[in-house]
Amino acid sequence: AAVPTGVLALLLGTLLWAPWQALHGAPLVELSGDQDFQLFLHKNLEFTRKIKGDVAALQRVVCDIFQLCKEEELLLVRQDLGIVQVPLEQCHSRTFQAEACFSQIHDGLRTYHGSLAAVLELLPGHASLVETLQLDAANLSSNIQQQMEDLGLATVTYPTEGPGPLPTFSSSFHHQVGGFFILANFQRFLETAYRALRHLARL
DSSP states (O other), X not given: OXXXXXXXXXXXXXXXXXXXXXXXXXXXXXXXXXXXXHHHHHHHHHHHHHHHHHHHHHHHHXXXXXXXXXXXXXXXXXXXXXXXXXXXXXXXXXXXXXXXHHHHHHHHHHHHHHHHHHHHHHOGGGHHHHHHHHHHXXXXXXXXXXXXXXXXXXXXXXXXXXXXXXXXXXXXXXXXXXXXXXXXXXXXXXXXXXXXXXXXXTO
């Protein structure tokens, strides 16, 4: 079966996951005492933590139902599927810029909102949780977009380089592994986003 449309953007981009690096030179120091900005940060830190918990719950479901629990056992299959991490390098580089980081979080959340369609197809018995996760991803993306507009920050768009023709899930097993890695990548994405928001909250 063909990859659902929502997964397409997930299969684009080339960032390999890298360990978290300390954030340096962050802008918006002048906003560190702004109550509205601090409220935004703390509110969405809690929201991000909640989403992370829901992703973890779905990861446990995939582990229980399909016995897909450890990434290292599935790396060769992941290469066949062509699934890679959505970029967030602007949130953990030494040249951290809030505008660029917010833009990548915003764009990445929209990507995962669509990608979760593959997980929804995979776990129809848990549709309510997957749909809640999609809604939360959309709402967090909207929150960040609104905050960027309120702060007068420019939206930075980073072009992605696609690998050419989009891959397909050629079997139910590949669909299961694809869903596994969508969730695993989303969890890493959220961890990076969470650390970036926490860093800004501590300025």
